[in-house]
Amino acid sequence: MAREDNVMAFITALRDRYQSEIEAIRASGLFKDERYIHSPQWSEIEVEFPAGSKPKKCINICANNYLGLSSHPEVIAAAHAGLDSRGYGMSSVRFICGTQDIHRELENRLTEFLGTEDTLLFPSCMDANAGFFEACLNEQDVMIADRLVHASIVDGMRLCKAMQDTYKHSDMGHLEEKLQEHMDRRSRMILTDGVFSMDGDMARLNEIVELAEKYDAMVFLDDSHATGFIGRTGRGTHEHCGVFGRIDVITTTLGKALGGASGGCVSGRRELVEMCRQRARPFLFSNSVAPVIVAGALKVMELISRSTERRDRLEWNARYWRGLLKDAGFDIKEGESPIVPVMLYDAKLAQDFARDLFDEGVYAVGFFFPVVPKGQARIRTQLSAAHEKHHLDFAIDAFKKVGQKHGVLGLGRKELLARAGA
Amino acid sequence: MDEMNRVVRDYIVREYLEEGDDREITDTTPLITGGIVDSFSMVSLKRFLEKKYQIRIPDADATPDAFDTVQGIVALVQRFRTAAPVGV
Numbered sequence: 001m002a003r004e005d006n007v008m009a010f011i012t013a014l015r016d017r018y019q020s021e022i023e024a025i026r027a028s029g030l031f032k033d034e035r036y037i038h039s040p041q042w043s044e045i046e047v048e049f050p051a052g053s054k055p056k057k058c059i060n061i062c063a064n065n066y067l068g069l070s071s072h073p074e075v076i077a078a079a080h081a082g083l084d085s086r087g088y089g090m091s092s093v094r095f096i097c098g099t100q101d102i103h104r105e106l107e108n109r110l111t112e113f114l115g116t117e118d119t120l121l122f123p124s125c126m127d128a129n130a131g132f133f134e135a136c137l138n139e140q141d142v143m144i145a146d147r148l149v150h151a152s153i154v155d156g157m158r159l160c161k162a163m164q165d166t167y168k169h170s171d172m173g174h175l176e177e178k179l180q181e182h183m184d185r186r187s188r189m190i191l192t193d194g195v196f197s198m199d200g201d202m203a204r205l206n207e208i209v210e211l212a213e214k215y216d217a218m219v220f221l222d223d224s225h226a227t228g229f230i231g232r233t234g235r236g237t238h239e240h241c242g243v244f245g246r247i248d249v250i251t252t253t254l255g256k257a258l259g260g261a262s263g264g265c266v267s268g269r270r271e272l273v274e275m276c277r278q279r280a281r282p283f284l285f286s287n288s289v290a291p292v293i294v295a296g297a298l299k300v301m302e303l304i305s306r307s308t309e310r311r312d313r314l315e316w317n318a319r320y321w322r323g324l325l326k327d328a329g330f331d332i333k334e335g336e337s338p339i340v341p342v343m344l345y346d347a348k349l350a351q352d353f354a355r356d357l358f359d360e361g362v363y364a365v366g367f368f369f370p371v372v373p374k375g376q377a378r379i380r381t382q383l384s385a386a387h388e389k390h391h392l393d394f395a396i397d398a399f400k401k402v403g404q405k406h407g408v409l410g411l412g413r414k415e416l417l418a419r420a421g422a
Numbered sequence: 423m424d425e426m427n428r429v430v431r432d433y434i435v436r437e438y439l440e441e442g443d444d445r446e447i448t449d450t451t452p453l454i455t456g457g458i459v460d461s462f463s464m465v466s467l468k469r470f471l472e473k474k475y476q477i478r479i480p481d482a483d484a485t486p487d488a489f490d491t492v493q494g495i496v497a498l499v500q501r502f503r504t505a506a507p508v509g510v
Contacts, residue, residue: 147462164465165465165469166462166463166466168440171440373457
């Protein structure tokens with residue numbers, strides 16, 4: 001069989017096989033297209049979509065830029081200063097020659113902010129979650145995870161030899177049954193998100209901690225969609241739920257509210273963090289967080305420790321936006337966080353809706369399988385402290401217009417599913 | 423076999439249906455393809471079957487296809503029950 005004369009040395013049969021799979025994704029309405037942004041991340045951005053078209057200004061309502069710091073001038077200035085004083089890249093993993101004084105400084109700042117004993121930076125929270133469980137647990141232990149934990153936690157669990165179990169989403173009765181079932185394991189660890197990324201609801205963390213203390217279990221909390229803005233001073237779900245200082249391990253990201261660049265961390269009991277420093281594979285085998293990122297993140301920590309103005313504004317925006325959507329007749333998931341899913345249930349409808357929103361100058365993306373379960377497609381809207389009231393008023397007019405076009409206003413789940421022919 | 427079907431159905435209702443979910447689980451209700459059980463939460467079903475029926479189901483046989491219906495699950499359990507029982 002002749003080789004294709006191409007960059008990738010794919011023989012024809014392999015190319016055909018993968019092209020068939022890609023076409024099947026397209027045919028099922030689950031294909032994801034990228035959009036190209038020609039501006040910094042902000043409440044208003046310029047977007048090229050479809051590819052090759054003239055970039056268009058629109059309001060962004062789907063970024064994890066919760067505190068509006070992704071393009072903040074002080075953060076950018078601090079990153080520039082970091083480039084000048086500490087260079088571009090470390091060309092090393094941390095334990096060889098990849099640790100600078102600013103890495104230690106950022107880890108100390110995060111420890112203090114999160115109320116833990118120690119912190120270790122990772123290239124991303126995805127890496128932190130991938131590395132933590134394998135480093136700290138083995139076949140004698142059990143991990144009991146909420147069924148809606150983030151995909152990165154599921155992946156991390158699969159890399160670990162500890163027993164796995166799950167409990168119905170936020171069902172404390174079911175969690176207690178699982179803890180009782182696993183009292184014969186060396187240790188039990190409860191795994192949860194703080195704010196669940198697809199639904200925007202919050203873990204019942206105070207009840208989880210009570211159960212953990214009752215059944216001698218550890219608590220693992222991924223607070224990526226909470227650090228910086230949930231809780232009175234933005235320290236996270238544990239502050240909000242009144243259990244600050246009682247979480248054994250927190251993982252979180254620098255790639256959302258805390259600047260939006262990249263990086264993540266494990267923060268918690270000093271022994272657990274040390275185990276990661278000694279054994280977590282993404283820490284041992286992946287490049288150190290770049291100095292420019294660390295310098296920017298240090299400025300973010302300074303800004304959010306100085307004032308709660310941004311998280312207060314975000315809280316107001318989230319409340320206002322939820323009210324607008326409900327008044328307009330959309331089916332939304334209840335909650336307090338700045339993640340507000342507009343439920344459409346049907347994948348094609350979600351894609352068409354997002355496309356039409358874009359035509360009206362609002363950038364949001366349809367979420368469908370495998371990102372969310374089949375039949376649970378949605379537009380996941382996310383608020384930012386960078387949103388002004390007029391942005392949200394503009395956006396709701398666009399949502400209403402598109403909602404009317406697709407006939408979804410005032411319909412609940414059953415009616416929407418019936419429309420989709422489910 | 424009817425008793426095993428009932429035991430498996432009851433477990434699935436208890437373990438996977440949320441409060442207020444009054445869907446009927448029959449022997450042919452699609453569990454995995456129907457979104458009632460996913461590959462992440464399937465692990466507790468496998469463990470339940472192994473403990474209840476004193477069998478070991480190899481990971482290679484614990485596929486979403488094999489676990490998609492109560493009927494399929496019972497057939498799988500019967501297959502491994504006919505082999506020598508193992509301590510679990």
